[in-house]
Structure formats: C-alpha cells, structure tokens
Amino acid sequence: MALELKSAQFRREREGVWRELETLVARAERHGMGSLDGDSLARLPTLYRATLSGLSVARAISLDRNLLDYLEALCARAYLCVYGVRERPSALLAAFFAWRLPAAVRGAWRAIVLAFIVILAGVLAAWFLTASDPAYYDSFIAKGVQQGRSFDASTEALRASLGGGGKDVDELGAFAAYLFSHNAQIGILSFSLGFALGVPTLALIFTNGLMLGAFLALFASRGLLVELGGWLSIHGPTEFLALILSAAAGLKIAGAVLFAGREPRLVRLARDGRDAAVIMMGAVMLFLLAGLLEGLGRQLVVGMAARYLLGWSIFAAIVAYFCMAGRERRP
C-alpha cells in the first residue's frame, strides 16, 4: 500500500463522513430540517465542520477535480442547511416587536422628519391654493374619487358625508379589507420607489398631502373643519404615520445609494435595506390597523369627541411605542 497516493488515501479515510453528511443534507433539502431526528441534528454540525476541514485539506493536497468539486458543493449545501433561517417564528416575532422594529424606526428619524415635512408642505400648499381659488380643487382630487364631495355640494350634504353608519354593517369587514390592501399597496410602492433615488417616493407622498390639503380647504370653507377633523382623526393619524414610515423606509434606501459615504455602495445598501424592510413591515401592520379603524371604527363610532379620543390615543400609543420600546436591547 506504500504506493497509494496521499490524496487517494485521504479520500478513502474521509469518504464515510462525507457520504453521511450528504445523506443528511439531501434529506433536509427535500423534507426540511424538521425531518431530521435529534441524533442527526446533533451530528450535522460535526459532520459539516469535518467536511469543511476536509475541503481545506483537499485543496492543499489533491488535484482530483471531481473530488474538489464534490467537496465544494457538499460544503455549500451543508452550509446552507446549518446557517439557514433557523430561529423559530415565535422567537423572530417576539424580537421583531420587542426591539427590532422600534430600533429601526428610531434609526430612520431623519427620513421620517423629511417625509413628514414633504407631506405637510403638500397639505399646506393645496390648502392655501384651494382656499384662494376653489378651481384648484379638481386638480388635486380627481373627479372619480370625490364621491360628491366638491365645492358644488351643499354644506348639508358635506356634513352628512361625515356621518357614520351609511353602510350596511355586514359590509364593513370587506370595506376595511379593501382600504387596508389599497393603502398598504401605496405604502409598498412608495417604499420600493426609494430605489429610484427617492424622487418618486417624495412625489407620491406630496401628492397624498395635496389631496388632504384640498379636502381640508373645502370643509374649512363651510365651517366644517372640526367635524372633518373628527372624521379623519379616527384613522388618519395612524394611516399617515404608516405612509410616512413607508416613505421613510424608501428614503433610507435612496440615502444609501446617494450618500454611501466611505463604505462600498452595495454594502451600505444591504445594511440599510434590511432596516428599511423592518420599518416597512411595521408600516404594513399600521396600514392594517388604520384599515380596521377606518372601515369599522368610523362607521361604528359616530360621536365627535369619541372619534378624536380614539384616533389620537391610538396614535399616541404607537408613537410612544416607537420612541420607548427596546431601548435597552442592543442588536
């Protein structure tokens, strides 16, 4: 046996471990990690490290390309099993709410302030323009979505449109679901448009601000501002917060592309992109809450004071959560 090649001997001695790892990895790939019993799960990391060191040795001593390719591939496959998404969903969710989400939101405060200013600018611009000349109203709010709320409508009709209960109670669930999916879609769009350097994101939220401003101007001209405030308060703060967070997540991505600083652009983008995704998940949840408030709450809660109280106390609770939660936990 003295004539045997070192590399061939090496392979003969280690092959059993590799084959065992290959069997386990193949089973995990086909049926998931859950299909491995406790024994196999315990063996997997050991086998993986042994094979990884085998790859290092083989690179140094062997010129058998099939062997090298096989070990490369086996290590890559085992690596994906060993370092895949491994945490339990419940643990992930707990960490998400306990500190990941609030920390990511706090980390994006500049983008949040910018998004807020842009929306506010839209609101004020449309308000002043519409107040000075009602003809602007139609250019800010398309005729199709006015639903009769225009300068042609009587004050009484406008007041009636702010009531509740106009809809069949059975239909409220579907209405809330529609509002949620529609608004969340807009939020996701403003997030993903951040990749286009953020300009479309800002344009999108500015347009939303314009609509609100024109709306406010219309009702203010009839002395219905307080009533409109109640109608909007119940879901508006939550919904606009969700929109601002979506836009802020998009702006974070834009910022990483534009102002990468000393880091390579792709590295910065990957780091900020994950935070942006976390913020966006939070925004989708807020859209869901806002949809419920708008679809159910607004139709069921009709009293003016109750509307203000409910809407703004929920908003305050959310803001407090973002500001305070998970401060002691460092990622």
Place this chain on the structure above:
Amino acid sequence: MSDLAVTIESADPRMRAVVTPEGVAVSVRLASVGERATALVLDLLILIVALIVVAIATAVAGGHVGRTAGILLMFVLRVFYFAGFELAWNGRTPGKRMASLRVINRRGGPLTPAAVIGRNLMREVELFLPLSLALAGDAAIAAGPWTWIATLTWVGVLAALPLFNRDRLRAGDMVAGTWVVAEPKPVLLPDLAAVRSAVYAAPAYVFTAQQLVVYGVKELQVLEDVLRSSGQGTTALQGDVARRIVRKIGYVHPDGGGAFNERAFLEAFYAAQRRRLEAELAFGRRRRDKNDR
C-alpha cells in the same frame, strides 16, 4: 489563500466565493439570467393560478365574509407569496426549487427574514409596476403618452438591472444583500488514481521523471475529464489523446510490457502525473499548466 485564489480564478466567471463563519471560502455558481427567468415564470404561473382559485372560491362562497377573506387573501398572495416561501424553505420558492436555485446571503451569514422581505417588497417596483404599466391600456396611454413612455422606460431600466451588473443582482438583491445561486449537486465519482492492485503489482506503463515534467495541473484535469467522459466517440477521443501524449512526452512502450492499450495507458499516465504534481504541491509548488515553469 493563494491556493484559494487559484481555485476561484481558474473556474468559470459565474463562480463566487462565500466565506463561511468558519473562515473557509466555499464557491457557489451564480444563477444565470435565463435560470432566474424560468423560476420567475414558474412562480408567476403558480401565483396567477392561486389568485384565480381565490377569486373563484370567493365568488362561490359569496357573502361579506367571503368578500373580506377574498380581498385579504389576494393581498397576502401578491405581497407575501415570494417572501413566505423563501422564509419557510430557506431561500427557495416553488419556481426556484424547480429551477434548482436558491437565495443566499452575499456576505456568508444566515439569510435573515428582513433580507427576504426587503428583496421581495422591491418586486412592487421591479415587476408589478412595469407589468401594470405595460398592460395599462389605451386610456392611460392617451391621457399622457409621454408620461407613460417616460415612466415605462424608468421602471424598465430597474427591471432590467440584473442584465447590467456582474453579479446578476436585481434591485431587491442589492437592497437585501443577497444573491441567487444554483443549487450545487455534483456526484462523487470513483477516484481514477485509486489503488488497483493489478496495476500496481506489475505496472505495464512506466514513466521517467523527464516525461512527467511536461504537463501541469490544467492538462491533468483535462485528462481527468477525458477519462471520465462516456458515450459516443469516447474511445476515439481517448485514443487520440493517448497518441498525442505519447508523441509529446516521447514515451516508448517497453517490449516486455504487453500490448499497448490506450485507455490503460491514459489511466497509468494520469496516476503517475497526479502523483508527481501532488508531490510538488506538498512542497508548495503548483505548476498551473504546461507553460508554467
């Protein structure tokens, strides 16, 4: 590390090294644009079928509960189809699974849920927006043809991003720090230089030291391919290669060595050449190819 550099540089341009937390670089092959398009089309087909099933089920169920569930399911399918599967199946969707592809972390760490969600939310602007714009219909085009064309170009560039970078990253991959690789599935074949007692007991083909310094690692591995190839024309190919080696190294078959068999000659030469090059490797010298002196 010089060893590693050799391994990576000699491979095809789609190979990339991922450094595991143990500090070993493992190479993976990036998925081609064609493979990813295949996976995407498969996923979209599944998604469309699922959406149609939901729509029909909603219509059949009727009532407000059916409508509510229908709207929510549509939303969840559209936004979370890709992300949900990639989370549950460790970076794979049904389409990727069929195309043997997988999403992994570019830096070598685990694939995080935030990365999966981030890369898939970007589909809104990369995939769904271009699709809906392209299908916008005459009304949208008539309303503002130039706006429509400008927007379509803008998002078209985003959608075509993977064609314009070396790593085939789409916007979502850039945002999430991921890339898509082909699932490696090579098979371990028998060692060509394994001991076969008959060959070693009475070596029919003996090479001098001079004859073993002609070729390098590259030629050795080409010879490995030739020996492992099968199917039509293999015998002719091996015969051809054997004759060329005999000429190049000036091999003379001994009288008492028995009949000259091309396949056996190649196997013996492979074993001898590999022994020689691996011995040099052990002393830190790697002769890359015949021109590397």
